[in-house]
Amino acid sequence: MIILGIESSCDETAASILEDGKLLSNVVVSQIDIFKSYGGVIPEVAARSHLEAILPVIDKAFQDANLLKDGESDWDKIDYIAVTHTPGLLGSLLIGTLTARTLAILRNKPLYAVHHLKSHIYSNWLDTNEAPVFPLISLVISGGHTQIIYMPEHNHFEIIGTTLDDAVGECFDKVAKILGLPYPGGPSVAQSAKSGNSEKYRFPHPTVEGLNFSFSGLKTAVLRAVQKECGVDISFPSHELKNLLTKEQISDFSASFQKTAIDILLEKLSHALREHPDVKTLVFAGGVSANAELRRLAGIFFAGSTLKIHFPEPKFSGDNAAMVAMACYYEIKSDVKPIDPYSLDISPRSEII
Ligand SMILES: Nc1ncnc2c1ncn2[C@@H]1O[C@H](COP(=O)(O)OP(=O)(O)OP(=O)(O)O)[C@@H](O)[C@H]1O
Numbered sequence: 001m002i003i004l005g006i007e008s009s010c011d012e013t014a015a016s017i018l019e020d021g022k023l024l025s026n027v028v029v030s031q032i033d034i035f036k037s038y039g040g041v042i043p044e045v046a047a048r049s050h051l052e053a054i055l056p057v058i059d060k061a062f063q064d065a066n067l068l069k070d071g072e073s074d075w076d077k078i079d080y081i082a083v084t085h086t087p088g089l090l091g092s093l094l095i096g097t098l099t100a101r102t103l104a105i106l107r108n109k110p111l112y113a114v115h116h117l118k119s120h121i122y123s124n125w126l127d128t129n130e131a132p133v134f135p136l137i138s139l140v141i142s143g144g145h146t147q148i149i150y151m152p153e154h155n156h157f158e159i160i161g162t163t164l165d166d167a168v169g170e171c172f173d174k175v176a177k178i179l180g181l182p183y184p185g186g187p188s189v190a191q192s193a194k195s196g197n198s199e200k201y202r203f204p205h206p207t208v209e210g211l212n213f214s215f216s217g218l219k220t221a222v223l224r225a226v227q228k229e230c231g232v233d234i235s236f237p238s239h240e241l242k243n244l245l246t247k248e249q250i251s252d253f254s255a256s257f258q259k260t261a262i263d264i265l266l267e268k269l270s271h272a273l274r275e276h277p278d279v280k281t282l283v284f285a286g287g288v289s290a291n292a293e294l295r296r297l298a299g300i301f302f303a304g305s306t307l308k309i310h311f312p313e314p315k316f317s318g319d320n321a322a323m324v325a326m327a328c329y330y331e332i333k334s335d336v337k338p339i340d341p342y343s344l345d346i347s348p349r350s351e352i353i
């Protein structure tokens with residue numbers, strides 16, 4: 001079974017080919033360099049960049065997979081097409097879904113519309129010797145989402161916790177802006193935190209009931225602490241704060257913020273595990289799961305328990321199409337039927353359906 005995956009939900013244009021769960025190719029063209037100078041993604045620019053990149057990226061996926069006939073992409077080899085249909089930036093999603101629909105119609109292939117968060121979870125099945133065992137709990141931590149999801153088996157998802165406001169990745173990005181660190185914020189904060197003292201500043205943990213999260217207060221707490229450290233009041237332009245901070249202060253703020261964010265995530269996870277004692281594996285997913293300190297502290301936090309902890313390969317943490325193809329592979333194995341390419345609904349939704 002050979003699946004072509006296509007992903008374009010935010011600022012990565014990606015295509016991948018998967019044969020029976022084994023990766024044949026994985027092409028990702030990132031728009032990071034375009035958006036570095038803006039300090040964030042501009043949706044219209046992202047959509048135009050997807051439009052330019054998508055067909056060459058798909059061609060490259062065929063080349064890397066060595067699926068060529070007379071030097072051209074060999075479409076006869078493809079059994080299914082899978083595409084991210086929601087959630088994401090509307091213009092960006094449109095490029096991927098229109099491309100996939102058109103190819104499905106022209107090449108007469110069954111089309112699967114895959115939820116983006118489901119794909120992030122399935123990044124844990126890529127290039128691994130030890131696939132996660134069910135039942136599992138997945139913590140999806142990305143630029144737009146922070147969710148705890150219970151999975152009793154393949155393709156069954158129960159959202160048991162979610163953020164009430166900002167996502168944790170978004171919080172990393174906003175704190176990076178306050179500290180004057182470059183886009184994308186998560187990796188910059190993580191890098192700066194390496195030489196910082198994580199005990200230097202104390203930030204409160206939000207008091208959100210149950211398994212839900214809130215990260216907007218943490219971002220504001222960092223802002224207030226930076227203002228206090230710089231000796232300015234709240235009317236001082238936040239984009240100028242960076243000029244008043246030393247490199248050492250930036251590192252200490254990065255490390256203290258990162259530690260607080262990780263502690264909040266791990267505390268909620270232990271709460272979720274207490275409520276679901278049947279869980280055998282804890283699966284991290286999404287861009288923030290690339291964070292090395294999170295990986296280290298999660299290992300320490302859950303050391304001594306029988307729980308298996310699974311992180312995706314860092315190269316599969318962010319957006320890519322290999323995870324889309326893998327999620328599709330398990331949809332097909334779970335007997336999910338393809339969709340009508342003429343009627344694909346891409347209205348952005350966050351819940352996994
Ligand atoms: N090492 C890291 N530490 C912390 N955060 C990180 C790291 N690497 C990436 N991130 C964060 O991950 C996020 C991007 O992840 P991802 O690509 O999964 O999100 P998205 O696709 O934009 O959002 P969503 O998946 O919710 O639609 C950004 O917020 C980025 O700052």
Ligand SMILES: [Mg+2]
Pocket residue numbers: 116120142143286287318319
């Ligand atoms: Mg994503």
